[in-house]
Amino acid sequence: MFCEIPDLLTPAEVAELRGLAARLRFVDGRVTNPDSQVKNNLQGDLGDPFHDQASKILRGALSRHPTFVAFAFPKLMAPPALSLYRPGMNYGAHADAAFLPISARPIRADLSCTIFLTDPDQYDGGELSVRLGTREVDFKPAPGAAVVYPSTTIHQVRPVTRGERLCGITFIESSIVDRTGRELLFELNEVLAEEGDKLSWDARTRLSHVATSLHRQWGDAG
Incomplete structure (x- = not known):
């Protein structure tokens, strides 16, 4: 990408x-x-x-x-x-x-x-x-x-x-070594930023949970 x-x-x-x-x-x-x-x-x-x-x-x-x-x-x-x-x-x-x-x-x-x-x-x-x-x-x-x-x-x-x-x-x-994971997380965060206000609070919270969990799993803060 x-x-x-x-x-x-x-x-x-x-x-x-x-x-x-x-x-x-x-x-x-x-x-x-x-x-x-x-x-x-x-x-x-x-x-x-x-x-x-x-x-x-x-x-x-x-x-x-x-x-x-x-x-x-x-x-x-x-x-x-x-x-x-x-x-x-x-x-x-x-x-x-x-x-x-x-x-x-x-x-x-x-x-x-x-x-x-x-x-x-x-x-x-x-x-x-x-x-x-x-x-x-x-x-x-x-x-x-x-x-x-x-x-x-x-x-x-x-x-x-x-x-x-x-x-x-x-x-x-x-901080995210895997290229595919980095690109998928970028796309997910972009959708949240662009469409988040159109979602119910529950749906937005669940998607945010997925995004932050994947970032935590794939990311390297050290």
Whole structure:
């Protein structure tokens, strides 16, 4: 299941992130994946202070957005980073690493997130393409939008042929490890939020009991 969030960032935050990107030093994206034969992009230098400022904005936007929180059940999040694609750059088909050694203990990548920062008409190509069975679903939304998808899916960034593609990326360890359970609980909670007022109090209480019991059974608070 994919989760599209069209309004993750405010226009002011998009503008601020673009400004930080203009001053940020970008390095070869393979610095974090030197063995990759398909990664051909740039990413913000993790030692640059502008990286920390951008990362803080992205993390704050994700942490406050109710749809992201409801879908991801976030437990840990890798520091969001900015990535840049110029003409001729792409990131070929790949699956994200299972564990990321970027904190006191490795973060398990349950979900991946791409946050778009460039107007779609300012670049050609550059779609985030996620494989779904025998088909691929392409995403190229407006700036400020985010797409959250399981890290286990094979995906790619198609070659950019004109302009530049700026985006934010991060990886999330969910408090609910099982992908199916996480998605079912998200759907159940969404129905409760949207339809709860139409239910009798008894029915609403019983559904809430099911949702909280499943969350307790499947979740990991540690």
